[in-house]
Amino acid sequence: MSYNNDKRELLKLKQGLIEDSEIIQKEEVEKVELHGKKKFENFWYHYKIHVLMVLFFGFFAGYFSIEILTRKRADIEFLMLASNEYTAALVFNFSSDISEAVVAFTPGFNENRYIHAEGLPVDLFNVFDHNANMAVQTKLFTQVRTGITRLIIGNREAFDRIIGETHHEIDSIFVNLTGLYPDNGNITENVFFKLQGSELSRLAGIEEFCPDDFYIALLALNLETVKQQREHERSLIVLDNIVNNRVIN
Numbered sequence: 001m002s003y004n005n006d007k008r009e010l011l012k013l014k015q016g017l018i019e020d021s022e023i024i025q026k027e028e029v030e031k032v033e034l035h036g037k038k039k040f041e042n043f044w045y046h047y048k049i050h051v052l053m054v055l056f057f058g059f060f061a062g063y064f065s066i067e068i069l070t071r072k073r074a075d076i077e078f079l080m081l082a083s084n085e086y087t088a089a090l091v092f093n094f095s096s097d098i099s100e101a102v103v104a105f106t107p108g109f110n111e112n113r114y115i116h117a118e119g120l121p122v123d124l125f126n127v128f129d130h131n132a133n134m135a136v137q138t139k140l141f142t143q144v145r146t147g148i149t150r151l152i153i154g155n156r157e158a159f160d161r162i163i164g165e166t167h168h169e170i171d172s173i174f175v176n177l178t179g180l181y182p183d184n185g186n187i188t189e190n191v192f193f194k195l196q197g198s199e200l201s202r203l204a205g206i207e208e209f210c211p212d213d214f215y216i217a218l219l220a221l222n223l224e225t226v227k228q229q230r231e232h233e234r235s236l237i238v239l240d241n242i243v244n245n246r247v248i249n
Helices: 002-015 036-070 085-093 095-103 130-146 156-166 199-204 226-243
Strands: 076-082 117-123 151-155 192-194 214-218
Touching: 076 085, 076 095, 076 130, 076 156, 076 226, 085 095, 085 117, 085 151, 095 117, 095 199, 117 130, 130 156, 151 156, 151 226, 156 214, 192 226, 214 226
Parallel strands: 076 117, 076 151
Antiparallel strands: 151 214, 192 214
16 A cells, blocks of 8 residues: 555656655755865866867967067068079078168157067069969069058069059159159169168178169059058158168167
């Protein structure tokens, strides 16, 4: 009889007709408190995927934050072009020296504790297939169209890559330097200032290697935005110091 009562009571509990029973007593599960190593192992077992995900994304967030915070902001940017073997070797062996030399002519436009000139080398010579050539051309004309990097240093043939692609007259692509410096004998084709014999080449340590057709020019294109106009004005100041061999730092 007791057995049948137990079955009926159990059925009522399962159906939710009653919550408690005096006949059937629920067995209380004893809660085990974990400590020390066991507690850590239990946590790791249940949450290791979550911990690894947090660490993974935390690492990359921290890395990119440090990159952004520690990267120097350039007071001036300039392109360095090379379309032959000799100039390519010169530009890539002395790229940091040329950048440091440009610093000597650059004011502290960003008004921080340092002056930084960032040279962006573009190797137009060491391209061995169509895809590589297209990639280099795209890199060059992205910079030209953006209009933020306005000073360009390179051998004369390298400038033809810009002239040929833009289909403009040379005087409309680059600033006319003859009009700005009518008595300067180092200006060629009205727009190119020869770096051989200049204070810039001496400071960069390239004077003895500097080819006769190694020039600096200033883009006249793409002056629609405020930022482009600001960078143009800054580039004019730096170029004026270079042309006049005026070291300010």
